[in-house]
Amino acid sequence: MSSDRASLIRDLSDEEARAALVLKWGDTEPGTIPAWVAEMDYEVAPVVREAVAAAVERGVLGYPPLDRAGGTVAEAYAGFAQRRYGATVDPAHVLLTADVTVGVRVALEVLSERAPMVLPVPAYDPQHGLGKVTGLEQWSLPVDLDGDDYALDLDELDRLLARGARTLLLTQPHNPAGHVHTRAELEGIRDVVTKHGARVVSDEIHAPLVLPGAEHVPYLSLEGTADHAVAVVSSSKAFGVPGLKCAQIVTGDDATRDRLVDTPLAHNDSWGSLGVVAAEAAYAHGDAWLDALVERLDQQRSLLRSLLAEHLPEARTWPLEATYLAWVDLRAYGHDDPAAPIRAGGVRVTPGAAYWPGLAGFVRLNIATSPERLTEIVRRMGAALD
Known part of the structure; x- marks a missing residue:
């Protein structure tokens, strides 16, 4: 360095x-x-710390605006996604949520059919409780631990969806495997999911932390995903501010966004004013x-x-x-x-x-x-x- x-x-x-x-x-x-x-x-990161310190000095310690639209954070994230991933994101399709786990829960509750969800394992530990919280039965999709790399078994995913599962909870980049799904892998997942009319909720919190030799491909950047998927993103892991509570749900079309916006406020609230400041600073200047x-x-x-x-x-x-x-x-x-x-x-x-x-x-x-x-x-x- x-x-x-x-x-x-x-x-x-x-x-x-x-x-x-x-x-x-x-x-x-x-x-x-x-x-x-x-x-x-x-x-x-100094740009984030200084922005938060300045906001505290101004007294920005009250409630954030109740509008779930992403506002300045959405604009900043759209610029970040274009620079870092070459992805086009419509700021009007970006909504605020408290953190990624909350965003995933909201997406499962509002968008998913009342049918089993598929969770590839190993999986980030809070995800194991989402089935119980949302009332969706969890069907595990084990990954071969003796292989040389993390790889989803698309044949088994196909069988699980054929049996009645209707949502895949995708974590990419993966925690704890550290795997970055290639475009070809994601296209394979998309093809299986669309074959069965299922949905994808893509947890992409670690996308900013892709290391040299790999490339993050946002799931929603693939053709044919806008109507059946959302991504949940945040600056919290990359910039070290998980306690400030501000993640984003990225939707691919107006209909999906409107379904999320039309839910009662109590279903998706509690992001913080300082979290909004930190996220905007990270995405715009970090x-x-x-x-x-x-x-x-x-x-x-x-x-x-x-x-x-x-x-x-x-x-x-x-x-x-x-x-x-x-x-x-x-x-x-x-x-x-x-x-x-x-x-x-x-x-x-x-x-x-x-x-x-x-x-x-x-x-x-x-x-x-x-x-x-x-x-x-x-x-x-x-x-x-x-």
């Missing part, structure tokens, strides 16, 4: 991280390095910082590969194409829940069973930290499992 770009990413000290990241660090015992929840050990972050994460994934080879040579990982979350197969070390001895050894990671209930031998590891801290994390993991 060039010195100018490197200076944009500042690592938090342990003391700063414990004060700022009150869940990731504050909920982890002293002496243990937290590498679990999806927060970064980096100072918030490109340089984001470029530096992606470069840092690229370096971190290379460091992770070398550290695993040295300290955990029997570990397996899928290619980390996006996010800062590595899905690590530790079955060779003989622990059903390797997160437990790893935590006893001074590192907190997330058990794989959080993403695939009943799954043994896997963990998710957060690498968005300093090189020195990541080196110590993997060293401790190796010592704990040796």
Whole structure:
């Protein structure tokens, strides 16, 4: 990383991280390095921090406007999507929501038929509760854990939709697999979904964090998707502001947007005024910082590969194409829940069973930290499992 770009990413000290990241660090015992929840050990992008600080100085602490239309955030996101993904987004089709999980829930409740939903597993842990919350039965679509890469089984998706499922909850880029769906993969998914008249809800929160060698293709940018899909996006993961509560639901046509707008306000509210400020600043002015972050994460994934080879040579990982979350197969070390001895050894990671209930031998590891801290994390993991 060039010195100018490197200076944009500042690592938090342990003391700063414990004060700022009150869940990731504050909920982890002293002496243990937290590498679990999806927060970064980096100072918030200056353009975002300064915009929020200025808003607080102005007293912007009340309710945001009740209009669910995206307003200035929608305009900023449309520009961001064009610059970063080459995608054309109509700002009139962008709505506000509190966060991505809320946006996905709202889309499932308002747009989906009262029929089973398909959830590929492993899956981001809060998604496992969405079926119960929305009253939709969840049908899992397991991914082959022994393959060399994450790949959806389109034949099995076809069978599940033929049996009566009517919604696919797609996470792309994927958490925890770190996979970026190619255009060809997404076209295959689209073709199966449209064959059965089903719907896609695409969680694209990690889209800004696609690493060199891969390219994010928004699902709605594909021909033939506008009438059966929505995407839920946010600046929160890429810019480190999940506590400010402002995500966006991107629709592909007027009819879908109108169905979401026409729901009672209580069904979709609670985004925050400061979240609106942060999102607009990130989308409109955060490109340089984001470029530096992606470069840092690229370096971190290379460091992770070398550290695993040295300290955990029997570990397996899928290619980390996006996010800062590595899905690590530790079955060779003989622990059903390797997160437990790893935590006893001074590192907190997330058990794989959080993403695939009943799954043994896997963990998710957060690498968005300093090189020195990541080196110590993997060293401790190796010592704990040796």
